[in-house]
Amino acid sequence: MGSYEMNLGIRLFRLKSIDREELEGSIFITGYQGFGMVGYLTSKHISLQLGLERIAFIRTRYFPEATLYDPKIGILYPFELYYGRVDGKKLLVLVNHGIPHVKERTNYAEFIGKLVSDLGVSETILVGGLDPAVKEREDEEYRWIPIGNTRHKLNAPILDGKHVIGPLALTMMFINAYGIPGVAIFSYAELYRPDPKATIVAVKTISKILGVSIPVDELEKEASVIEEAEEKSKEFLSRLTGEVRSEKTPHEMYM
Numbered sequence: 123m124g125s126y127e128m129n130l131g132i133r134l135f136r137l138k139s140i141d142r143e144e145l146e147g148s149i150f151i152t153g154y155q156g157f158g159m160v161g162y163l164t165s166k167h168i169s170l171q172l173g174l175e176r177i178a179f180i181r182t183r184y185f186p187e188a189t190l191y192d193p194k195i196g197i198l199y200p201f202e203l204y205y206g207r208v209d210g211k212k213l214l215v216l217v218n219h220g221i222p223h224v225k226e227r228t229n230y231a232e233f234i235g236k237l238v239s240d241l242g243v244s245e246t247i248l249v250g251g252l253d254p255a256v257k258e259r260e261d262e263e264y265r266w267i268p269i270g271n272t273r274h275k276l277n278a279p280i281l282d283g284k285h286v287i288g289p290l291a292l293t294m295m296f297i298n299a300y301g302i303p304g305v306a307i308f309s310y311a312e313l314y315r316p317d318p319k320a321t322i323v324a325v326k327t328i329s330k331i332l333g334v335s336i337p338v339d340e341l342e343k344e345a346s347v348i349e350e351a352e353e354k355s356k357e358f359l360s361r362l363t364g365e366v367r368s369e370k371t372p373h374e375m376y377m
Contacts, residue, residue: 130229131183134203134237138177145205145214146242149332150302152216152234153324154289157251158311161290162218163321163341164249168328169215170194171337174206180216182230184223209334214243218289227289235296245272246297246304247331249324250290251311252281263323264310269294270303274331281308305331318345 151168153161168174179199186200200220206213222230238246252265258279265281268274286294286306294306307327311320318341329336 130233131226132229132233133181134178135181135199136178138175140177140205142241145212147244148205148212148214148241150214150216150238150243150246150304151249151328152218152246152293153249154218154293155221156288156290157253157313158309158315158317158320160251160309160311160317160320160324161249163316163318164324164328165215165217166219167321167325167338167341168213168336169204169217171340172206172208172213172334174204174208174213174215176202177205178203180230180233182222183226186220186223188220208332211332211334213332214238214241222289228292231289231292231296234293235300235302238297238302239300243302246302247328248290248294248297248304248306249328250286250306250308251313251317251320252308253313254310256281256284257310262310264327265308267294267306267308269298269305270301272303272305274305276305276307276327276331278327281306315348316344318342318348 151165153165155162176195180201180203182201188200189198192198198219200218201222202217202219204213204215204217216234246269248269256265262279265279266276267281267286285291286308290306297304307324309317309320309323311317322338322341322345325336325338325341
């Protein structure tokens with residue numbers, strides 16, 4: 123895989139030397155930090171749990187000025203590309219630790235579409251979170267959208283007649299424009315906090331699509347921790363409300 127660049131101020135910065143032929147026929151997976159951060163958490167979880175190798179990162183014009191250190195990986199880049207073979211499947215995963223600057227989100231999505239097309243990716247799986255208000259039945263866990271002439275038929279309602287917005291919407295459009303078939307999966311998620319439970323739904327769905335086992339133990343632990351914290355918070359607020367009411371009662375009696 124040599125140097126790759128489009129006239130968009132965006133380029134692929136190679137970290138490992140891999141021939142383009144090796145990447146042909148890969149299944150591409152990615153998502154962003156939208157509702158429940160499901161797309162981001164899913165792609166990150168898959169790359170780590172399946173032991174994929176970091177091979178490159180995408181250098182944007184408005185590159186985020188932030189990083190952190192992960193003992194398992196090292197210095198993190200905002201937009202990292204991971205690759206590996208798992209049970210005979212070639213997996214190419216883009217982990218978006220950051221969010222592309224608003225001024226170049228369209229260029230970023232077009233870059234991804236052309237990149238995976240030029241690399242000969244066979245299909246793509248995009249992941250995002252979905253507002254639970256869309257649910258028509260309580261047992262619904264996710265909805266999905268087919269991209270191009272996909273061979274997949276998922277056991278869930280299709281998300282039709284509803285707007286998809288943000289970087290994921292742009293990526294869907296350019297993936298489709300470059301003729302790469304696939305699916306977009308939308309787990310019902312908490313809107314304003316990371317949602318491990320919704321991520322588990324996405325990971326299990328992808329596991330079935332790939333025919334590859336992907337452990338979710340870590341996500342289950344994270345979900346338990348969040349639920350426990352929320353229960354404690356509710357209990358605290360309930361006690362606080364009770365105390366406030368009890369303090370007000372004597373004053374109300376004198377009114």
